[in-house]
Amino acid sequence: MTDRELAHLIKMANQITINLAYGDSLEQSAGRVSDHIVRFWATPMKNKIKSYAQDGGQELHVITKAAVLRLS
Amino acid sequence: MLQYYDPIKSSHIVRSHDPTKDYGTPAVITETGYAPKLLSLSIDGQAITLPEGTSLMRAAAEVDVNIPRLCATDSLKAFGSCRICLVQIKGRKGFVASCTTPIEEGMVVRTQSEDIAKLRRNIMELYISDHPLDCLTCAANGDCQLQDTAGEVGLRSVRYGYSGENHLEMEKDTSHAYFTFDPSKCIVCSRCVRACEEVQGTFALTIDGRGFESKVSASQDEDFSSSECVSCGACVQACPTATLIENSIIDNGIPEHSVLTTCAYCGVGCAFNAQVRGDQVIRMVPHKNGKANRGHSCIKGRFAFGYATHKERITTPMIRNNIEEPWRQVEWNEAVEFAALKIRQIQDKYGKDSVGGITSSRCTNEETYLVQKLIRAAFGNNNVDTCARVCHSPTGYGLKTTLGESAGTQTFDSIQKADVIIVMGANPTDAHPVFASRMKKRLREGAKLIVIDPRRIDLVKSPHVKSEHHLALMPGTNVALLNALSHVIVRDGLEDKNFIDSRCEKESFLQWKRIIGENKNSPEALEEAIGVPAKNIIAAAHLYAKARNGAIYYGLGVTEHSQGSTAVMAIANLAMLTGNLGREGVGVNPLRGQNNVQGACDMGSFPHELPGYRHVSIDEVREPFEKLWGVKIRPEPGLRIPNMFDSAIEGGFKGLYCQGEDIAQSDPNTQHVEEALRSLECLIVQDIFLNETAKFAHVFLPGASFLEKDGTFTNAERRISPVRRVMSPLSGKADWQATMALSNALGFDMNYRHPSEIMEEIAKLTPTFSGVSYERLDEEGSLQWPCDSEAPYGTPTMHIDEFVRGKGFFAVTEYVATDEKIGKRFPLLLTTGRTLSQYNVGAQTRRTENLQFHTEDVLELHPYDAENRGIVGGDMVQITSRSGQISLRAKLTDRVQPSVVYTTFHHPGTGANVITTDNSDWATNCPEYKVTAVEVRKIKSNSAWQSQYEAFTKRQEFFLQEAKT
Numbered sequence A: 001m002t003d004r005e006l007a008h009l010i011k012m013a014n015q016i017t018i019n020l021a022y023g024d025s026l027e028q029s030a031g032r033v034s035d036h037i038v039r040f041w042a043t044p045m046k047n048k049i050k051s052y053a054q055d056g057g058q059e060l061h062v063i064t065k066a067a068v069l070r071l072s
Numbered sequence B: 001m002l003q004y005y006d007p008i009k010s011s012h013i014v015r016s017h018d019p020t021k022d023y024g025t026p027a028v029i030t031e032t033g034y035a036p037k038l039l040s041l042s043i044d045g046q047a048i049t050l051p052e053g054t055s056l057m058r059a060a061a062e063v064d065v066n067i068p069r070l071c072a073t074d075s076l077k078a079f080g081s082c083r084i085c086l087v088q089i090k091g092r093k094g095f096v097a098s099c100t101t102p103i104e105e106g107m108v109v110r111t112q113s114e115d116i117a118k119l120r121r122n123i124m125e126l127y128i129s130d131h132p133l134d135c136l137t138c139a140a141n142g143d144c145q146l147q148d149t150a151g152e153v154g155l156r157s158v159r160y161g162y163s164g165e166n167h168l169e170m171e172k173d174t175s176h177a178y179f180t181f182d183p184s185k186c187i188v189c190s191r192c193v194r195a196c197e198e199v200q201g202t203f204a205l206t207i208d209g210r211g212f213e214s215k216v217s218a219s220q221d222e223d224f225s226s227s228e229c230v231s232c233g234a235c236v237q238a239c240p241t242a243t244l245i246e247n248s249i250i251d252n253g254i255p256e257h258s259v260l261t262t263c264a265y266c267g268v269g270c271a272f273n274a275q276v277r278g279d280q281v282i283r284m285v286p287h288k289n290g291k292a293n294r295g296h297s298c299i300k301g302r303f304a305f306g307y308a309t310h311k312e313r314i315t316t317p318m319i320r321n322n323i324e325e326p327w328r329q330v331e332w333n334e335a336v337e338f339a340a341l342k343i344r345q346i347q348d349k350y351g352k353d354s355v356g357g358i359t360s361s362r363c364t365n366e367e368t369y370l371v372q373k374l375i376r377a378a379f380g381n382n383n384v385d386t387c388a389r390v391c392h393s394p395t396g397y398g399l400k401t402t403l404g405e406s407a408g409t410q411t412f413d414s415i416q417k418a419d420v421i422i423v424m425g426a427n428p429t430d431a432h433p434v435f436a437s438r439m440k441k442r443l444r445e446g447a448k449l450i451v452i453d454p455r456r457i458d459l460v461k462s463p464h465v466k467s468e469h470h471l472a473l474m475p476g477t478n479v480a481l482l483n484a485l486s487h488v489i490v491r492d493g494l495e496d497k498n499f500i501d502s503r504c505e506k507e508s509f510l511q512w513k514r515i516i517g518e519n520k521n522s523p524e525a526l527e528e529a530i531g532v533p534a535k536n537i538i539a540a541a542h543l544y545a546k547a548r549n550g551a552i553y554y555g556l557g558v559t560e561h562s563q564g565s566t567a568v569m570a571i572a573n574l575a576m577l578t579g580n581l582g583r584e585g586v587g588v589n590p591l592r593g594q595n596n597v598q599g600a601c602d603m604g605s606f607p608h609e610l611p612g613y614r615h616v617s618i619d620e621v622r623e624p625f626e627k628l629w630g631v632k633i634r635p636e637p638g639l640r641i642p643n644m645f646d647s648a649i650e651g652g653f654k655g656l657y658c659q660g661e662d663i664a665q666s667d668p669n670t671q672h673v674e675e676a677l678r679s680l681e682c683l684i685v686q687d688i689f690l691n692e693t694a695k696f697a698h699v700f701l702p703g704a705s706f707l708e709k710d711g712t713f714t715n716a717e718r719r720i721s722p723v724r725r726v727m728s729p730l731s732g733k734a735d736w737q738a739t740m741a742l743s744n745a746l747g748f749d750m751n752y753r754h755p756s757e758i759m760e761e762i763a764k765l766t767p768t769f770s771g772v773s774y775e776r777l778d779e780e781g782s783l784q785w786p787c788d789s790e791a792p793y794g795t796p797t798m799h800i801d802e803f804v805r806g807k808g809f810f811a812v813t814e815y816v817a818t819d820e821k822i823g824k825r826f827p828l829l830l831t832t833g834r835t836l837s838q839y840n841v842g843a844q845t846r847r848t849e850n851l852q853f854h855t856e857d858v859l860e861l862h863p864y865d866a867e868n869r870g871i872v873g874g875d876m877v878q879i880t881s882r883s884g885q886i887s888l889r890a891k892l893t894d895r896v897q898p899s900v901v902y903t904t905f906h907h908p909g910t911g912a913n914v915i916t917t918d919n920s921d922w923a924t925n926c927p928e929y930k931v932t933a934v935e936v937r938k939i940k941s942n943s944a945w946q947s948q949y950e951a952f953t954k955r956q957e958f959f960l961q962e963a964k965t
Ligand code: SF4
Pocket: B192, B195, B196, B200, B202, B203, B204, B205, B218, B228, B229, B230, B231, B232, B233, B234, B235, B236
């Protein structure tokens, strides 16, 4: 991957998942992750990761991917 | 409802106090809740009632009878050695020393009589017969208590002559950079010795010998510079004669006026009287009534102010089109027009979001507020961040989530009531020295200490202080350890059930408890990862949980990790679990790094929060700002510093306004940062020196030091203290004026005439500041926010009956090991820290005599690791991480454990951040400075980065010279 910014965003998003998945349902965990991203990420960052997720989001954890796809 | 509690009012110090007066002995402080017993007596015919325990000397001072004294001063316990303070008590024979004699009910005291006068004169005569009579040429002339006292007792002649055996030929000790010791003038009052013990807690001085032979000596007869002395200056301040005196007084004479201000170094926020002659600061004397420091200071605040007039200060604005061009000196107007045009061009070409700014934690609240206002209103986005990103942003997130407010819960005074103190990932004796002295005092009184740190910091063992437990964990395992502590408390039923039931959210507690109780969180399961035996963890957990008052103090060793926010929440959980919140002596206390990092955060320097920590997405929060500023504010968070860098490298972010922050040196993964800075089309740097970041800049706006402007700083206790102008800004503009000029050039009008008007605006828009104004600050000296109509005197202790968020929230804190793992290639863990004499990246302290206390950054490593690599102390070694390579001199020490290495980052050429990685805290992107896997080997020359650095620096210095010629 050449886009280091995207690589970093993926890493950050997955890191949020690891810290906010408490072992409850995918629904609940993804909710917490997406809330966090909504509250703390800038719009260009959200857009970038969202389009990555929409293109398959290979390197996103399932919970991360679910969370990112929820972003409005 | 929030309640406020004022320790001063409730500790029954009976009278109001004149901070300029020396009452001779300390005021009596009674434990809260106990009314002191009051006693009435008469002094020279005046009746007075005071609390039991007060000395006669102090009682007399309360009725304005000032008894002569030499060995007594109200910052130290009475000692009773000089006997000049003798008084008579009716019905008793002879004379008593008024400083050591407590008042009694019905006493009738005389402080003046023929007999007393004669006795005092005799004593004075003895002192003077062994004192050089060079008053007229003495540096302390006009500021000497021996002189004053001789006057007060009416000494007119010395019958013994001056030819007897004396000390007049003793040699001066001039080894210290900031003060001189002239033993020939010593009257052996031992005030210096006691100040070093009682106030500073270093025990560096002793009185050697007895009787005539007795003299003061630093650490068993060494000179000051090679003794244990930490140069706090308390002894110099306590000395009644010219024996210990500041070199600046010897050089310049006695100052003629004094201005009350606040230290611009660390987050303790000590109050100082800047003693001035004209507009030259002669000395800084800690303010006795300063509520953060209670009359004490450290080497930095007291002595290291010379940088303000250093020859490398840049005082003229400069511009250039590209960083490979020499600078051009210009007028303010041209500089801001140039900057504004560039910013607007960038925004036209790359969009509104392509620019942003960084507010300074060294500037005042008012200045920080203005910069974020400029970004939100004139740039039109929320791309504003501050250096707290790289230090305490996890504190903001963690405490807001659990307790509801992003700041520490106590006053510094609160430590006087703590029984068990946990210090985690902080090194107060180096980084927060004045607070460390308070802590050591409490430890000497018997409080117990638990140190959680990979390195053996000074507090673990120092004179008269020894920690009960030192949990020397592996870097990166904070959360594991905190979870294990909570696990033990829950497992052994030591939690405070009442507190949890009444103060905390039930559901979150139960979820947390279920997870914390799992075996994977037990000390037995985690001891190997943590590197601390389970039994030590259990013992520490019991000690803290069973304490009447348990207080936690933590620093960057907690926050600067990939789980920094988690660790902060785990700390808050621990405090809630044991009921250690909401009163004095307890609490969760972040020790904040920079002088105004608390203030910068409070003032809306985060991309997602407006002043007062309120999220930008909330309409009711934005509305009042929009109305007053006359612009729309974006409801979406902006970019944080690391995001700005990433985006700059990918081409989306092009312009940055950076006020008083040296990101090129202080942020991790230097090469990445440098790449980002080189990608910018317009970098505006506002600073007092051409710092590392400015070497990449296109516009340089000269900043003003704290001595050159009015404003306020907010310290780690949420205490807002005044900063006052002592000299005019060297560049003609204080930083707030520079920001205004830039804003006006951008077409967004700002027209404040004085920082007090900015504070009025802040108070209007920020509920927690609504009761703050310059008038109120003048009246109270300082105010701790929240300060509003419910708490007009501020809020020393937070969360008293209720948490700010209502019920306390137990956040789940699962331990996730960092990605930064040791392996074959990088078998050691590097962690970083600070040293006492230097401040942060050292831009100021390196430009003072403090440099001689720390000439280079070194790499500490354990002799075991050194031996394996054939390294001996003093060798140059190369340190390699996944990000880069640097070289440093090795220092072998068992302060660090095997497989852990340590360095400081005060010198730019060290490039400690060349090797730190861009891993960061999951919640806030706070970089993981404290854990980097490295390998160390012996070498002969500098690293490639360092050579490149030297070449680049040379070139940039040339460009600066060009501008000046
Ligand atoms: S400067 Fe401070 S540490 Fe040094 S001897 Fe004086 S009181 Fe002690």
